Amino acid sequence: GQSLEQPSEVTAVEGAIVQINCTYQTSGFYGLSWYQQHDGGAPTFLSYNALDGLEETGRFSSFLSRSDSYGYLLLQELQMKDSASYFCAVRDSTDKLIFGTGTRLQVFP
Amino acid sequence: GAVVSQHPSWVICKSGTSVKIECRSLDFQATTMFWYRQFPKQSLMLMATSNEGSKATYEQGVEKDKFLINHASLTLSTLTVTSAHPEDSSFYICSAYSLGTSGRTYNEQFFGPGTRLTVL
Numbered sequence: 001g002q003s004l005e006q007p008s009e010v011t012a013v014e015g016a017i018v019q020i021n022c023t024y025q026t027s028g029f030y031g032l033s034w035y036q037q038h039d040g041g042a043p044t045f046l047s048y049n050a051l052d053g054l055e056e057t058g059r060f061s062s063f064l065s066r067s068d069s070y071g072y073l074l075l076q077e078l079q080m081k082d083s084a085s086y087f088c089a090v091r092d093s094t095d096k097l098i099f100g101t102g103t104r105l106q107v108f109p
Numbered sequence: 110g111a112v113v114s115q116h117p118s119w120v121i122c123k124s125g126t127s128v129k130i131e132c133r134s135l136d137f138q139a140t141t142m143f144w145y146r147q148f149p150k151q152s153l154m155l156m157a158t159s160n161e162g163s164k165a166t167y168e169q170g171v172e173k174d175k176f177l178i179n180h181a182s183l184t185l186s187t188l189t190v191t192s193a194h195p196e197d198s199s200f201y202i203c204s205a206y207s208l209g210t211s212g213r214t215y216n217e218q219f220f221g222p223g224t225r226l227t228v229l
Contacts, residue, residue, distance in 0.1 A: 033218070042202060043153065045217040087152060095141065095206060097218055099153045 002026045004088055004100030011106045012078055020073045020103045022088035030091045032064050032071045038084045046073065075105070083107045111137045111207040115221035122193055123229055129189045130224045132203030138183035139205035143218070144176075147200040159186040193228045200225050
């Protein structure tokens with residue numbers, strides 16, 4: 001089967017740094033994406049890693065280790081508006097996205 | 110970025126009726142679109158891959174006769190929930206990749222705003 005595991009919930013205060021981990025076990029792998037979803041809204045793209053290493057986009061960074069089937073999303077300088085659910089997703093060779101279990105991030109003042 | 114729209118944004122229907130949801134790529138052509146279902150506080154579950162001009166590919170466990178998908182053009186895919194029942198109440202989301210000038214898809218999958226279906 002295919003599975004992508006994430007912590008169910010993470011809490012932090014404004015200005016802090018949080019890391020959301022994702023471990024995956026899939027039949028195919030073409031890249032790891034991260035999406036943010038606010039309650040009632042659509043997922044929005046944050047980052048994509050096809051190769052090992054760190055990708056940085058503003059306050060958000062994403063890391064991938066294909067040998068460990070592991071990745072993480074790093075959020076820096078947290079803001080209240082970052083409170084949302086975050087999903088990792090594996091893109092397979094047919095371009096399908098298989099989503100992780102999701103992590104609910106709550107940022108407190 | 111590319112824009113994907115869905116219509117309606119929400120719908121309430123009686124048990125036994127059919128509901129059609131439209132997904133459009135507004136500023137790009139999409140040969141492939143994807144349909145997801147999301148229950149409250151859960152992840153997105155891929156239901157099917159919609160291919161323009163051919164039959165949709167359904168994920169294991171998704172009833173193709175209940176969830177009819179038609180990808181009639183490069184900018185429109187429709188999902189029809191037939192004989193809807195309360196257990197079909199969910200958030201339905203479509204998505205698509207846009208193609209770059211080289212013909213390859215970008216890494217970002219663009220999602221529609223979703224359709225909330227409530228079956229009474």
